[in-house]
Amino acid sequence: MSDQPTFIHRLPEEAVAGYAAVAPAGPLAGLTFAIKDNIDLAGVPTTAADPRRTTPAGESATVVQRLLDAGAVPVGKTNMDQYATGLVGTRSPYGACHSVYSPDHVSGGSSSGSAVAVAAGEAEFALATDTAGSGRVPAAFNGLVGVKPSKGLVPTTGVVPACASLDCVTVMARTVARGREVLDVIAGPDPRDPWSRTLEQRATPARPVVAVPVGDLDLDPVHHAAWEASTARARELWDVVEVDVTAFLEAATLLYGGPWVAERRLAFGDVLTDDPAVDPTVRTIVADGPDLSAVDAFAAFHRLASLDAATRPVWTGADALLLPVTATHPTLEEVAADPVGVNTRLGRFTNMTNLLDLCAVAFPGPVRGDGLPFGVQLLAPAGGDLALLDLAARWCGEQPARPAGDGRVDLVVAGAHLAGEPLNADLVARGGTFVRTARMAPDYRMYVVDGPLPRPGVTRLPAGGVAEPSALEVEVWSLPAVALAGFQATIAPPLGLGQVDLDDGTRVLGFLCSGDGVDPARDITAHGGWRAWRASTG
Template sequence: MSDQPTFIHRLSDAEVAAFEAAAPDGPLSGVTFAIKDNIDLVGVPTTAADPRRTTPAAASATAVQRLLDAGAVPVGKTNMDQYATGLVGTRSPYGACHSVFSPEHVSGGSSSGSAVAVASGDAEVALATDTAGSGRVPAAFNGLVGLKPSKGLVPTTGTVPACASLDCVTVMTRTVARAREVFTVIAGPDAADPWSRAVPQRPTPARPVIAVPVGDLDLDPPHQVAWEASVARARSQWDVVELDIAAFLDAATLLYSGPWVAERRLAFGEALTDDPEVDPAVREIVAGAPDLSATDVFAAFHRLAALDASSRQAWQVADALLLPVTPTHPTLADVVADPIGVNTRLGRFTNMTNLLDLCAVAFPGPVRGDGLPFGAQLLAPAGGDLALLDLAAAWGGEQVDEAAAEDRVELVVAGAHLAGEPLNADLVARGGVFVRAARMAPDYRMYVVDGPLPRPGVTRLPAAQAGAPSALEVEVWSLPAAALSGFQATIAPPLGLGQVDLDDGTRLLGFLCSADGVDAVRDITTYGGWRAWRASVR
């Protein structure tokens, strides 16, 4: 469980059990999901990160209800940039979230808690929203898949509007396959949503052509290195063409410089005048919306139409556009120093997506040299959702058919390779995907193994020597079988891989410690797991 302010309302064990008892058998039976707190869950207040909103929702949002009907189980409402206005994850009275890869770096927003919930293992899936990039920036900063469907394809009924004509309900997961499963459940028109629409899906091209930008993108140096590696990877998989993306970037600047900011004022402007809980940055952005005449509004629409026409030329030569999700990964301190400027820069490659009626999927790219994740994204015209998921799966080497799934190995990790821990990035880079949280059988002990990077050593003792039952917290990850030998070569003695038993009777490959690494003085079993011990010594 994350020690961050991930949730605004975490459901109690009894509340989760009630949802589990009511869940039907369905395509997502037992799958846990978190919900951004601008999306309704029946019986729970929808705050949009404003503590003055305390009225419980009378019904669940359409997307939430469709997940419930498919057998999924909610675990709570997640933290967010207030009123979904921000890409940083710090504009919340409930506290600022950080990337699970670094306590100094932002989680990204506005769907900050949704990303952290999935990345830290608190939920398998999270619902989020994406008006300007809020479903992709936090996914990128936490090593996740973030699917932003075509506008209107997933109903926004039961969602607090930020910019109603552009808002999208989105999905965050660890794998493309899971994102596809959730998407197929929640997509489809809803008569209660005036922005809802049916969007026919285009087939995945047999030989995809991917566009990449020509020229300098003004990326921070670690991002630039990862981006160049991403382009090289794209060239190795697909036919690649270079394009001038000036029209896309110019469209991105319109989102916060024209009538769409006024639309945010229409959505929740009344809170700006009498609500002391409104975040200062949110107030500055929305209260500062220009007083536009009808002529100004139409001029902005005409400008967008011209940019849209120019950008559509890309789809004459390419099936999808590959971009970084962001130009940088700022620290919390960076945001404090320049809250508006940092946020503006983060939206450079995401703000235009809904304005230009595109769908998008963000996914982990090559890990940066400093160990932070780098997020790439693919964009396509509306109706390309499933095709983009196919391309993202191919990028990550995900096998989506049952026969190919046999070529993966499930691996139990207990320490430095856990989500958010220092070596998790290496596991992800080798194609590792999170499967589930688990516990070991009760006769295992955990010891601290000293070294440049402290690690846990797990050893099984005879029942008579094991002491009180421990049931150590671990995670199960799936790794491509072809990557296993290379991964195993990175494991330094006294640790190695062997068969381990979980408390549900499952036997899987996992980390074990040889006898020469066991020091009874460094026994940390009573903490129940590596994360709990690490938290105790911080």
């Protein structure tokens, strides 16, 4: 275990074992995860790194509940920059975290503990948040992948707000594939979250064009050398164009120099006047910032609109923009000497992402000359999440989840969407085409699930479970990638989409059922598939 203050509340071993004992056989079965302590886990206080917040959460955040339903097992609530206000990982009364690669260098924040938990091997993945870069900066400083979804793609119900209009729940993992698996589970609208939305995903182009900045980025020398190696790597992988990123960088300055500071006041300003546990730097940034009028706010909105318009030509000529995650990797001593100035420099390449409605994924670039990790990131307009993950997978030497260029994704259907079944017409109307008949790996089971019409619910047996001698028959269909999000929004709980294994060893996106939809008395696995069971009922 790590000897640094990774966790604010580490779950006892018996509690973790209890979660594991009841975890359903979903797409994330048995995977451990850590939760940034501004995200609710039922029965545990959500402190946001404020010790005076001691009331246990009445229910889990939507994202946490989706992970539990998918079989993942929580291990604890992680340390963070208080009220998610910081990119350094030192603004916490529970102690400052450091990079797992150096006790002298910051871990990055605000999701400091989440990054350390994954990098130190204390969790398979972690939930974080990213309003200004808080999911990407600590990922970069700890050699991880940080997935920052499009705004609203992942609901924030049950998350302590920092800037509600900009907040994003993010994923930290050691591989792009793991980050994608988790995103598949937690994405999707929530009617309780007014900021959530459904986004159709763009296809990965056959020949991606990636933009890189022209001119000097004012990086530290060791960062600069790693960045030069990064751009060389990009030219090996993709067609590269050089672009002016001035408008992006100016937009970044608006986050703490505009009305969004007032939105932080709206979120948690009530604690600033009478809570002695509030970090002094957090208090200075939020409570002692300039008072802004409505005129000031609209002036900032208009300036942002102008900057947004200035960035659009980049997207007409490129599919993604490659940037460093930060310009430097500061030491704990440097942050203590200038907490605001260092933090501002860390947000230079991340603060604008949500203001400009972009998605992003951070991942390891070439290691710096001093042995510390160097993080790069790809950005794209909202709805480019899956395409960015494909590009990041290529960079990291991983297999993209779907072939680049054809713009389609394979989908395993097991019941009402089978050819000739009631919902197949919807699949065809969205551009779906039949690929082949297949069988699932033998350790899946099928149950009848209630709903507007009869449906099968498929779950996977836990390790060691007794498999059926005859695997379940299913169909593989091909669906345009841009239609996937809209199709997923039509799927009613307890069903959802996740990665399923077929008996030929391939792994394909398909229908799975959460544990609350499983009734052992309605197990129909022995029939070998939905059509066979339907035939047996006359």
